[in-house]
Amino acid sequence: MTYKSYGNHAILIEWPSKIDENILKDVILFKNKILKNNSKVIVDVINTYNSITIIYAPTIKNIYNEILTLKSIYLSFSTQFEGKNYCWNIPVCYDLKFGLDLKEISKKKGLEIDSIIDMHSAPIYTVFFIGFLPGFLYLGGLNEKLHFDRKSNPRLLVETGSVGIGGSQTGIYPQNSAGGWNIIGKSPISFFDTDKKHPCFAKSGDKVKFISIGLIEYQKIISLIEMGSYQFEKSIVK
Numbered sequence: 001m002t003y004k005s006y007g008n009h010a011i012l013i014e015w016p017s018k019i020d021e022n023i024l025k026d027v028i029l030f031k032n033k034i035l036k037n038n039s040k041v042i043v044d045v046i047n048t049y050n051s052i053t054i055i056y057a058p059t060i061k062n063i064y065n066e067i068l069t070l071k072s073i074y075l076s077f078s079t080q081f082e083g084k085n086y087c088w089n090i091p092v093c094y095d096l097k098f099g100l101d102l103k104e105i106s107k108k109k110g111l112e113i114d115s116i117i118d119m120h121s122a123p124i125y126t127v128f129f130i131g132f133l134p135g136f137l138y139l140g141g142l143n144e145k146l147h148f149d150r151k152s153n154p155r156l157l158v159e160t161g162s163v164g165i166g167g168s169q170t171g172i173y174p175q176n177s178a179g180g181w182n183i184i185g186k187s188p189i190s191f192f193d194t195d196k197k198h199p200c201f202a203k204s205g206d207k208v209k210f211i212s213i214g215l216i217e218y219q220k221i222i223s224l225i226e227m228g229s230y231q232f233e234k235s236i237v238k
Contacts, residue, residue, distance in 0.1 A: 087207035093218040098186035135174030135192025154180035
């Protein structure tokens, strides 16, 4: 781990640069220790796959003292995350109407489209972090056979709910956006709702299971959501 100044109001802590669940567990545990410390000068703690950025309200006057404090927090007693993690069952329609890049992936990978769908919906993915858009879930656990480089020329518009593959990752666009991920399906549910206490239902450390659905089921879920009566399934991760 390395600690360094990240401007006048932040400190960046980094682990080895790789997607790894053990690193993620350490990142989340450290993040929650910092938040539990209840320092009034800390306004936000942001994590990625292998880093934490701590943002302070005042200018950091002595970076070395702050780093020593953080190291002390890291070494404080606690061996596990005290909160709950959930596995979210997320419906996805892989119909070619939504799977804009399924044919290209099929051709270049030498895989049948049905096999791509089966391989993509089979794993239980890990939510590593949320960004570049509010509610965009970066998911680890994609089958290596489905790793596929991002587009060299991104689309100007990727629709809300589009499920994509970018390199070794998969994720869902929570709103209309430009994007270079390869689109293989679409989910009818909302991934970011400012009217809710927690706008994004998932958090780092949660799990995601994609449930393959057809066009008819997709439309049924859309109707249920519009009536405010749709609830997708979740379970506690043990």
